[in-house]
């Protein structure tokens with residue numbers, strides 16, 4: 001059943017599978033194990049090349065090591081070329097402050113792109129399936145997503161010089177499990193999937209069984225819904241850009257002016273997308289999703305017979321209606337610069353109200369890694385300085401050759417421009433930047449697991 005469904009799905013997507021080459025990301029779970037089995041068993045029929053990649057995130061010690069061994073053995077027994085790598089994701093989380101899911105994904109995709117290049121493969125095939133699709137669509141609708149986000153998981157998207165593809169979106173988890181049983185695949189199960197704590201798992205355990213019972217074809221319907229939304233959105237967004245370009249002026253300083261009559265003359269589906277387009281242009285460096293209330297306020301400002309009005313939006317965005325035009329601009333605040341030196345335990349309250357605390361000899365495990373910096377007290381050069389950023393500031397970072405511009409660190413962390421000039425920068429006595437609090441640490445004063453040196457602890461509490 002699965003075989004026929006997937007083949008028909010690939011034909012419907014006009015996916016030219018013959019003579020192509022795949023890297024299959026295999027976690028060891030049923031979805032990706034079935035996927036590699038499905039593709040590998042058709043390698044002669046379709047003349048395709050298949051390589052497997054598995055990343056051990058080192059989250060679950062020996063257990064995740066065994067998962068890697070299992071994938072390796074599964075492939076070696078069938079002569080499938082396989083690449084396995086270990087990456088210390090917990091350490092990466094400590095360095096970056098990212099959530100475990102985002103950090104794992106970052107590391108996985110970096111690894112995938114390395115293997116794709118090594119073997120010169122066209123496609124990265126992943127095991128997302130119909131249950132994932134339903135969960136994603138429902139979660140996004142529940143959260144209030146707009147535009148293409150409502151379409152859930154796309155069948156394909158560009159990745160490196162090729163594409164990511166998901167051939168199993170048309171089948172249910174149940175069908176995959178049946179396939180595994182039929183072919184004696186004996187996958188591994190990740191225990192974190194069973195916990196009911198994550199939002200996705202709540203949809204999985206509470207909503208999906210209900211929908212599948214209501215209509216056993218629900219996976220197919222959601223998949224078609226996703227594809228329709230995706231293509232309708234592409235078309236409507238193209239039209240929106242075309243129409244908006246006639247009524248919108250974008251200035252070099254980033255501000256946008258709209259001709260209200262022209263805007264009102266557009267059909268409502270394009271007006272709604274037009275607003276999203278304006279917001280996308282304005283908030284591009286730090287995407288901010290506005291609530292439905294903000295969007296309603298914007299519509300009534302534009303449609304109000306009163307010729308003037310003002311709105312204040314998040315991150316300092318000001319919207320001013322003046323007669324026939326509506327103007328969008330970020331207010332420019334003069335940032336207050338400051339400079340402090342610390343030689344001894346002290347608490348400093350910055351002009352923004354943020355608090356920096358300097359303490360000695362704390363146990364290192366007491367602190368959240370993102371909000372504190374530990375420095376070996378026998379090694380660090382005092383005074384520690386706290387200041388605002390200067391032009392050309394750079395920092396050395398763990399795992400990276402050379403230095404990185406502080407400006408780029410702010411951009412990566414999506415810190416709005418107007419906050420960057422007042423963000424604290426922590427340096428040693430030689431003005432080497434050792435920490436951008438809450439964002440990034442340098443590797444200048446490494447700490448070690450389980451050492452018994454005394455530490456200086458600098459902690460940061462945002463106002």
Ligand SMILES: Nc1ncnc2c1ncn2[C@@H]1O[C@H](COP(=O)(O)OP(=O)(O)OP(=O)(O)O)[C@@H](O)[C@H]1O
Pocket residue numbers: 024025026027028029030031032033053054055056057108125126127128193
């Ligand atoms: N550690 C990993 N190494 C390689 N590929 C992975 C890894 N983890 C996930 N993937 C790929 O990403 C897809 C989606 O991952 P996700 O964590 O959402 O699903 P999963 O529950 O791990 O699926 P599976 O049943 O394959 O374990 C997987 O189907 C697989 O193709």
